[in-house]
Amino acid sequence: MSVTDDAAQPAPDSAPPPPRAVPLFRPSTRQFAVLSALALAAVGCGFYLRNGVLGDATVAAACASAGGGWICTIRDATVAAIAPSAFGFAALLSALLGVWRPSLALCALALISGGLGIVLYNVGLSALAVAVLTLSLARPSGAAA
DSSP states (O other), rough: OOOOHHHSSOOOOSOOOOOOOOOOOOOOOHHHHHHHHHHHHHHHHHIIIIIISSSOOOHHHHHHOOOOOHHHHHHHHHHHHHHTTTHHHHHHHHHHHHHHHHOOOHHHHHHHHHHHHHTOOHHHHHHHHHHHHHGGGGGOOOEEE
């Protein structure tokens, strides 16, 4: 046998096996519908808080007087959370954790706090969190990672 005859014959089983496909984090259709509903509810709640509670002069006057009630408690808590960008930091933290270890709960938390933050004056961090959250869809699922 010559050297050229050996080169012409392929070696049996010389190709490595194909890499095992790792399932990516993909919510099912039902989970996607629930996440969409939660995100829309958070944005709607944020719009109500922004326009109906924080921006309403009659609510502000009622809260400034002695008798406020539960709406003033919600108003005070919302104002206290807006000032230090709490919604944006919560959204960014949960989105980063979701990229590190994707899960449906972290995705829901990032969508809710991001939706509230975008509407309630924490736009920068909340928008960054939603952008980071999309990276979790390119990661292996929590069970496979």
